[in-house]
Amino acid sequence: MTDIAYELAQVNIARLxxxxxxxRLKDFVDGLDPVNADxxxxxxxxxxxxxxxxDATDIAVFGDSWLIINMSVWRDTDALTAFMYQGRHREMLARRREWFERVEEAMVAMWWVPKGHRPTVAEAESRLLHLRANGPTPYAFTLRTSFPPGGAEPLAGEVPEGLGCPA
Structure with missing residues (x-):
């Protein structure tokens, strides 16, 4: 499905x-190492x-000490989705409201990067701000409205009912 010259970058941030x-956050913190190993x-x-x-809990994002960041690179959206909605990650995702504030603005963004590129926090912040201002575009998108590498036509994403945005 994905052009081999690209990989999928994703960022999600959450307000503690x-x-x-x-x-209050003990279960979340205790789950970080096992979920990261998965x-x-x-x-x-x-x-x-x-x-x-x-982990990335000490890395600042948007200059806000109450925000934490998770950023990773995956082969494609299918690989990311398969990980997100199974096992320990799914269990932690289902409990996110215990640990994180509900925020109306976009806290998750995805974009395609050249194979081998490792995005920076500044790059992730830029993608989130773009998504918040413009909605899903090839520059920054969501699982619900994703774009192929270098493409302009959105792909319909399937997100299991009740899980939605991880943050």
């Missing part, structure tokens, strides 16, 4: 309801943003 070291082993996984601790 409490500090990461609080009892991602690393998933078919189609290419790369994920991480700091010295092995």
């Amino acid at each position: 309801k409490a500090p990461l070291d609080s009892p 991602a690393d082993a998933a078919d189609g996984f290419v790369w994920r943003l991480e700091d010295e601790s092995g």
Whole structure:
């Protein structure tokens, strides 16, 4: 389905309801390493943003200490979707309202990158801002309205009922 010259970058950010070291977020924090290990082993996984601790919880996004970021690169949307909606990730996704504030603006964006490119936080912020201002375009899109690499015609995405946006 996907041109081999491109890979899918995704970013999702979330606004914490409490500090990461609080009892309220213990289950989330305890689940990070196992879910990241599942991602690393998933078919189609290419790369994920991480700091010295092995996750990205200490990486600033939009200069807001209450926002956390997850950014990764996948072979294509099918590989990302297969990972997102199964196993431990699906379980954590179903509990996201316990840990993160509900936000009306786009907190998830995807875009195609040349194979081997590793996006930066600044690039991810730019894609999110573009999606918020313009809706889904080939520059920044969602699973519900995705675009093929280099394409202009959106593809209909299937997102399991009740899961929607991870943030």
